[in-house]
Amino acid sequence: MTEETDATPVTERTPLVELDDVSKYYGNIRALEGVSLEVHAGEISCVLGDNGAGKSTLIKIIAGLHRHDAGAFRIEGEDAKLGSPREALDRGIATVYQDLAVVPLMPVWRNFFLGSEPTKGVGPFKRMDVDLMRETTRAELLRMGIDLRDVDQPIGTLSGGERQCVAIARAVYFGAKVLVLDEPTAALGVKQSGVVLKYVAAARDAGLGVVLITHNPHHAYLVGNRFVLLKRGTMSGSYTRDEISLDDLTREMAGGSELDDLRHELERR
Template sequence: MTSRPTPAAAGAATAQPAPLAELRGISKFYGSIRALEGVSLRVDAGQVTCVLGDNGAGKSTLIKIIAGLHRHDAGDLLIEGEPTRLASPRDALARGIATVYQDLAVVPLMPVWRNFFLGSEPTKGAGPLRRMDVGLMRATTHRELLRMGIDLRDVDQPIGTLSGGERQCVAIARAMYFGAKVLVLDEPTAALGVKQSGVVLKYVAAARDAGLGVVLITHNPHHAYLVGDRFVLLKRGVMAGSHARSEIALDDLIRDMAGGGELEQLSHELERIPPTEAPAVPAARTEG
């Protein structure tokens, strides 16, 4: 005779793992200016959380809080279920949160391998003979980029010679190599064409499939819907919506981001007035 699991054991078996990162009611004020208020989102392993909004919606402030650049004024920031206040970007990196900014912070004239290890160069030798392990850096860079599907013939070429999409992919591969659990991407496709945007989204999906939790900041709902599992809409610092992919269609996401009801009201205001209802225009007076 087999015994049934107790309710507590059954609950433990079905319990969901804690999110890699979670924001609960986060607010940030700069004096009397509200940058964010009551914003919540969660980042799960193997999922892409998209944060959408126009300029001034609060996306940049949200990035700075997750990256450890700014501290939140209210609400809770949890890393793997543990409430925390990030002291600096280095603190965020130590906790597995890597942020790839739109400008990428690369040195264009330095080779790809040098940018890949910038600030974290491995060394060999000791004392006065200690030096950078260039061979290891070259081999590692080529291998890690190949894992992402980027087959560079020469990792010694200046990173500035790569396309915008390829530079983004190098930054993503670098974050993955250095142990990131949460990858925050700041408008990675904003300055790219359709083809290069597709390349970047392909590597966003690769990071997701590798088990990372990805936060994709974007103003492009089409790009977000291609890879997103969850969508958070920001408008003037507050949440305008939060939806799982199964709960919203692309057309509805575009409508909500564009202002939905406000656009409908504007369209009514801009409708042409039928000639029969148009007010009469008084005839011009002529002077004789």
């Protein structure tokens, strides 16, 4: 006699992370309502929306900062309510925020291992293994195609795009299965944005599931497999790449029918 279970059987197509009709409220304020999202290994799921659309709340739920109030949040088919970012990391979810949690005056290798420094020696002779950290940082960045001049240079001397790329390589090295990127190209120019998107694609090709939060449909369409559009805390659309063109995605992002109404109103005036 076999024991029945409510757990969802894990298959190759089971999402690494799945939000199903998720809602979040702060008192009487609706931050998210009825939002669904799937994140698969080797794919990039893009979440698009203007300021106030609910993107930050969505990130905080996936990253373990806040718990959802309704709906289902699943990690590899298992219902989850994360209690902290550390718990999210333990489940393989790494989040890289727009402002990047780095110490500008510390060298690149020190930031790469910040909070997870390997040591050598025992007792009073125990100390950080600096040589290992230097060599590992250099090797892991090269493996992602990032060739820095010197890993001893302060990370604050790198460009914004280079710092984003170091953060992506760090997440890959420490075993992330899901990488959540909060507006990684928002403050970057065209060339630096292209560099970051190249390494986002490299993380995808390494088998990670990537959540790309952005307000730029052109950047999203360059790398995305799935697209979720948020507006005032609700979903205004959900598409796979073969269901929507860049022009239609841009139009939806710009307001769709609301934009048409505005055009007619301006023409009358």
